[in-house]
Amino acid sequence: MKSNKGLALIVVLWVITLLTIMASSFALTIQRESAIISGIKEKAEAQALAEAGINYAVVMLFNTNAEQQWQSTNSLYEVNYAGKNIRILIADESGKVNINYADKQQLLDLLNFAQVEEAQADSLSDAIIDWRDKDDLIGLNGAEEQQYKDAGLKYRPRNNLFNSVEELQMVLGMTPKIYQQIEDMISVYTKKAAINPATASRSVLLTLPDATEALVDEYMQQRAENQRNKQAVVAPDWYNSATATSNVYMIISEAMIERGSTAATMAVIRKGQAKNGLPFQILKWVKDYSVRSLFLPENDQWIINSDV
Known part of the structure; x- marks a missing residue:
């Protein structure tokens, strides 16, 4: 009889423990879902x-x-x-640096600011120029249709001006990392190669000839x-x-x-x-x-x- 009472007590304790675990798990789930919903609400409000x-x-x-x-x-x-x-x-x-009109040196300065290795910057700047020019002549280290085929790509250079800054990602040699570093420094909306320093960001100012961090920061102030x-x-x-x-x-x-x-x-x-x-x-x-x-x-x- 005592044995049965002891077994019953153990079962009750196990049931209580199981219910406690289930309740705690349920409470934690509710807490997490509430936090997620709150986060979504805050994000929507901020947007x-x-x-x-x-x-x-x-x-x-x-x-x-x-x-x-x-x-x-x-x-x-x-x-x-x-x-x-x-x-x-x-x-x-x-x-901003206009990728449709920027010359070779401007492109190199832009890529150098993004800490692109010298040889890669040289070939990528030529590939950018080859993408936008109207001929099929390959720049010194550039890329035209055959180079894109050799790279396994299913498209060829536009041989015309960039329609958007996002299109730059299609140029042979451009990587997501490089693009992310220069995305807010480039434009296709102006029709000049010259950069207006009065409206340029600190990053763009640092790509200009003779610019130093001290000169740029003083000018920005x-x-x-x-x-x-x-x-x-x-x-x-x-x-x-x-x-x-x-x-x-x-x-x-x-x-x-x-x-x-x-x-x-x-x-x-x-x-x-x-x-x-x-x-x-x-x-x-x-x-x-x-x-x-x-x-x-x-x-x-x-x-x-x-x-x-």
Whole structure:
């Protein structure tokens, strides 16, 4: 009899232990699912705010009040909307390396900045030129149709201008790593090889002849001060170049909500009457844009006007 009672007690204890484990597992599952749902909600909220930031930037960029109008000289702004912070970068595309018109040296300087090995940079720059030129003549270390066939690729060079910066990924020798490093430094929206330093990013400025980190950082500080004081932004004295703008702008909007969750949207717009009656045309729109966060502490010094 005592033996049966002992067995019954053991069974009860095992049942209690099993139920406790099941309850704990269920609670943990609920907790994890709640965290996932909360994360999805925060990401969606941040994405919506980032898109709102793009629209707000367009309004401020085209504001007819000169005192309130936002600038496009690689200008960083911070605003608060619905209790959340949004950082917005506006840059005229004239400050980028145009892969349709850049000469050999500009391409080499761009690839060298991305720390591409010298021989690889030489062949890749020639392959870029071969892709966009209208003939089938092979550059010294370039690539035309036969080289693409030999590499097992099912396409050949366009032999015409790049339609998009993404097309650069198809050039023989281009790797995902190299492309990722230079993606935000290149453009196809202007029609000149010359880079406008007044609208260029720090990365692009470092590719210019005679540029050093000290000279570039000093110039960026002065440029930021000029923007804050509503003064004209001029080219640095160590780089002789025109500061013509393009009327095509890249806008990056990044929103931050609780626990540091962020989301970024990027748009490229062209100023001018569009078919839908708007005073601008959207050329590109990228959700979940992969970008080095605008909220990094190192970017605090570049904010032109904080409304937070």
